Amino acid sequence: MTMTTNHTPHHTDVAIIGAGVLGLAHAYAFAKRGLRVTVFERSGTPVGASIRNFGMVLVTGQPPGTMHSLAQASRKIWLDWASGAALHVRRSGSLMFARSAAEAQVMEAFAATRAKAAGYDATLLSRAALDDLYDGRFGKHRAALHGRADLQVFSREAVPALIDYLRREFNVEFRFGTLARDVDGGRIETTAGQWRAEHVVVCAGHDYLSLLAPQLAVLEPRVCRLQMLRVRPTTPLALDHAVLTGLSCLHYGAFSDLPEAAALQAEVAARQPAVLEHGIHLLASPTPGGDLIVGDSHDYGDDPSPFNAQAIDEILLGLAEDTLGTGLRVVERWQGVYGARTGTSGAPFSVLRASPNVTGVYMHSGVGMSVGPALGERVVSHLLDGVALPAA
Template structure:
């Protein structure tokens, strides 16, 4: 390495939502922050997702608290960075009695969540009766939704202009040696180095990450256009999501639902399909998702899975949908991620790796960045599981 170094207080590797969250937390404390991103613009999980800040879906306890704190940060970012944040919440529709019973159990036992079952008249009137055929609906009032492709660049511009964060796009961080970060833009010396490299498990901190046995989750995603447009202002889920999200998955009623799905629609369980729908600013809808776990994500999508997603969306929304775009979502994963949805790795006194192992980065990353930063800078205890 050369002895001529650039200097920064904090070097962050990765400009996804987790890296940006840490950049914000450090920069608002007055530290000089430099973010290194190998691509010319963020292209990973943070821009391929639904843009849901799903507070209602997070398990009780630490993850729910993280999501609630992240919600406030998102609202602040939206106001300061100038992007739209939908605040109408989410609507989870029960298409069967088994799905309805899970939602009823949730509403009866999880008082700490800002969520309520809609009355029958309210459900019948919702969107001019479009959803009246469903058995029940749960309204998650705390849930937010952004258009990630616009929100992430807006946050970057805000951090650059309001907080002086320096971004080095198209720059690969090749090695970390103590306080030195060797990059394709030179060698940088930093007091703190934070690695938020998504599902890149080989470039940096490889031995520590290998011990976690991480994996990659691949999701099939669609952007669709309703044949008869309507002004959807909520994120939409179905009771299938109760099998996926920790806020519901430990309820006894979930096992009955799981057995029902396994009997009637086993392919949904096989491919981890549950419906999520997010409106975009131009009236299109983002639809997904499926879950395929592997060491390396396959580049090949299944048309059968796309058809499952499209059929679920048309059935739930009550109208024909035209596919206008297809892509793969992708995020870092881990076996039994529900037990350890993220890892904070203290590799050296000034080197920390922060990695998500579940698809909830948009929901919890802002507050996780704040918690990690307050621990590193102010010595506050990490009150969260960090494995």
């Protein structure tokens, strides 16, 4: 591609396109090796998937193998970041509640087989422990799985804090409000002038058209949008765990291929078909101020619709109120968003070598917070040291 400016380019060792968690992970991995890193972000502050989510670093839900390993390694990186950047991190883990016999059977099968075989730090609570949990608030449920390795941050505070940490401790330069219009080898044309870099890494989230469009088109990308709520309990609830229900066993790969999940799928299809139709599973994540982030639904397409459905919000609120045993008042509504792929591939991420100097890294699922930090480390180790990339 032909560059449009003749000005002497600025120089940096590494150019990162995108200041979401995945871009920041790559910036961290390069910068801690002593390289000069510049991050370009088109918006004035990150506004994409990385701040619209639950803030979950979900280790328990990842399928065994590559994704579970990446999540375990990402957990360690998040704890390093928490120490360096003074991030608020909840370390109590997650609680997945079984509301029916079918949900309980999936969790019991997971605990008895996969959790032991694949090294998940998760266990079923005893009946007595469940009855005592939060003064008996959750005693009505049939069972509970405690994911002890899971962490939670408040994304809209954690991402800016991480940016400040990278600036302060590693001299990473951030160019916000700067669009990268074109990349040609180690040259980057931006709205702030032309730059040169030995390594260019594109972490542009669900933007499949601005950069590397021909390579991305082969992946048949889509966008997933999610309806999200921030709610305030009407009765006191000092929640220190993320909360899920057995519906998440149909969504997360640690559970969804277990034989017992088929019976749960049939039960939900018979009793709550709208839940499957809209890809709904409950996740309630506490914020530092005592509110809860509640969601979510999943709607896939080429362009995410800007219109939320009240009926979906009502299903989410009903699930949350029933699970938590309290009324909830909505204080914010928004759309989550992340990149996905068509049904022809279940690959959760892609690493594209567009040229010797240019690499694109894209998530195709909503677990960037959970695996992105370690994925960034592995990509940088591959580029600098020749370490093999993880198999998607």
